[in-house]
Amino acid sequence: MNDDLGHHLLFDCYGCRGPVLSDLAAVRDLLKLAARAFGLTVIAEEFHQYQPQGVSGVLILAESHLAVHTWPERGFSAVDLYTCGTRPDVARLARHLETALGAERVETRQIGRGSLVVPVS
Amino acid sequence: MNDDLGHHLLFDCYGCRGPVLSDLAAVRDLLKLAARAFGLTVIAEEFHQYQPQGVSGVLILAESHLAVHTWPERGFSAVDLYTCGTRPDVARLARHLETALGAERVETRQIGRGSLVVPVS
Secondary structure, three states: OOHHHOEEEEEEEEOOOOHHHHOHHHHHHHHHHHHHHOOOOEEEEEEEEOOOOOEEEEEEEOOEEEEEEEEHHHOEEEEEEEEOOOOOOHHHHHHHHHHHHOOOEEEEEEEEOOOOOOOOO | OOHHHOEEEEEEEEOOOOHHHHOHHHHHHHHHHHHHHOOOOEEEEEEEEOOOOOEEEEEEEOOEEEEEEEEHHHOEEEEEEEEOOOOOOHHHHHHHHHHHHOOOEEEEEEEEOOOOOOOOO
């Protein structure tokens, strides 16, 4: 595994309750708080409120990106973190998102990226 | 499968040649051209040039997001498209990226997101 070329972590967050998924400012705050809590360095951000509902947001990180898409009407949020270098504690990040989104269940997948590049010795 | 909640398509692009991976403007142009070629609607964009090299960029789409991260020194680019609704022709998109990035090989993965949400009947 080429740790320097990235791990892509996918979090499917089900049963999200409350108004947070509909509120751009709340979604932005929770994504930035998650980045800070896991030592990720935010370089730039872009968020969008869909009509009639739903929010998309992306943080460009020193480590790559952290993105979220919400479907308030389905209680569903999809988060993905592309991180090169040190991989965060994935189970702890899943619990963090579960709490922040008021989710009943978070399904996590970890995908190695760039694994066919020959490592630098 | 809940087609409306998203497909996440990952493209690991190996053996990328030429200066494009180091050039923010070139990376932005190729990502926006790819979006246009596949009928994706760009809502917002954010790009960043790393030092000493490498570019990250994200387009927020009506359909969710299209992101790229480049490692010019390794000839590697990682692209991911999160799309809800209609899924583009994945093999054709892989070939498009291969040409645009001057890649020798593109490894493609398709991941369903939100598959545990009960479909709306």
